[in-house]
Amino acid sequence: MEKIKNMLLSNWLQHLVFWVLSFYAIGSYFSISNELKIIDFIYSAFFHIPLLVLCYINLRYHVPMFLLRERYTLYLLLSFINIGFAYFLHQLVFEILIPVLPTDFYMVSFTDMSVLITIFTIYWVLTTLLKLSKSWYRLQQIEKEKLSLELNSLKMQINPHFLFNSLNSMYSLALKKSDKTPDAILRLSNLMRYMIYEVSEDVPLSKEVESITDYLDLQKLRINEDAIITLETDGDLDSRMIAPLLFFPLIENSFKHGLKGEKDKNFVKINLTNNSTNLSFHIINNKGEVDDSEHGKYGGIGLENVKKRLQLIYGAMGEMEINETVEQFEVKINIDWK
Known part of the structure; x- marks a missing residue:
């Protein structure tokens, strides 16, 4: 073929x-x-x-x-x-x-001269249009390849970062000789399988939520039990496809930069709502005093990664809003389906 x-x-x-x-x-x-x-x-x-x-x-x-x-x-x-x-x-x-x-x-x-000139003009117009259409098609192919390479590059930025954080979790559990270590390794294996083999194209929203849940459960194994970690979903999660790993950098940032305040005030709260017209993703976490010294600007490469992918994939249909205070950091993403 x-x-x-x-x-x-x-x-x-x-x-x-x-x-x-x-x-x-x-x-x-x-x-x-x-x-x-x-x-x-x-x-x-x-x-x-x-x-x-x-x-x-x-x-x-x-x-x-x-x-x-x-x-x-x-x-x-x-x-x-x-x-x-x-x-x-x-x-x-x-x-x-x-x-x-x-x-x-x-x-x-x-x-007649007029007929000849008309015929020559028709051929001139035809060849011009054919050349332009071919140039346009070639340009579209180049842009498509460029977009694919850029998106793959952004995904590759996620995988090493995620693996580094997860291995830290494994290390922490191993030091404690925790009985939760095998379960954590299994969850990490499932997540890595998802990130390596199942993200070459859009995935069902339910699959993305399932992977986020695994990631949150994995993080809960290493953080203080007093921290509040929640994921709330609403709407039909099976009817829509979404770009894989779109929200992961935001979640990673929440665990990396947040959860550093007083033990009973640490939290990461995620809400995802999907309906027939749009998808809303909302994540908020408390901030620690050391965040600004770590990366100059809160969020680092993760925020830029999500912004870039959102723009490349969804264009004007995807919006991202960031709200930051002294005590907490909040990100909202809205994707219009129509």
């Missing part, structure tokens, strides 16, 4: 199909009878000499060197000259070249 697609997109095949159709169309248009005869094809072949020159000058030089570089006035001027040259070449072929050829066929250019 891929070979067929590549063949259909190849330049030589596209050009061949175009000129075969053109050859038949010109022969039919100027045919003097209801049936195409040899003389019609010969006439069409000679008629295509100026058409070929006109089209390939436009395709190879004028469009890429002037039109695509937004030099519109010069492009139009050169195009008029190109059409005029095609008309001159047409007259040269039929008035000078053909009469000296040793052939039994007698052919003359019996087409």
Whole structure:
């Protein structure tokens, strides 16, 4: 299937199909009878000499060197000259070249100047539009590849950070010789499997929430029991697909920078609501005094990561709001489905 697609997109095949159709169309248009005869094809072949020159000058030089570089006035001027040259070449072929050829066929250019100019203009417009559409398609492919590479790069920023934090949790439990260590390793294994194998494309919202729950349970194993860690969800979590790992950097930041106040005042609260029109994600945590000295700006790379992915994937449909006070840090994300 891929070979067929590549063949259909190849330049030589596209050009061949175009000129075969053109050859038949010109022969039919100027045919003097209801049936195409040899003389019609010969006439069409000679008629295509100026058409070929006109089209390939436009395709190879004028469009890429002037039109695509937004030099519109010069492009139009050169195009008029190109059409005029095609008309001159047409007259040269039929008035000078053909009469000296040793052939039994007698052919003359019996087409009015206005008709010829119209035909040449049509071919000029066609080749310009085809070139522009191909350039646009190529640009879309490049942008798509660039977007994919950028998104993958942002995901790769998440995985090492997440693994580092989780291994710290494992280390903390191992030092305490906690019976919870096997369960923590199992949860980490499930999360890493999700992050490595299941995030190549959008995932069900329910799957993302399930992974967030595993992550929160994993973090609870190492933090003070007095800390309040909550995840509340509302709405249908199975009906929507979402970009994977979108909220994880925010959650990681909450555990990294928060939970450093008095033991009975530490909290990370998450609320996720989904309905038919939009998705709302809200996370809030208390702050510790050492946060600002750690990263100059609270949140660090995590916030920038989420902002970038939100913009790349959802554009104007995704919004992010940050509210910060001396005591707490809050982030709200809203994604419009319509």
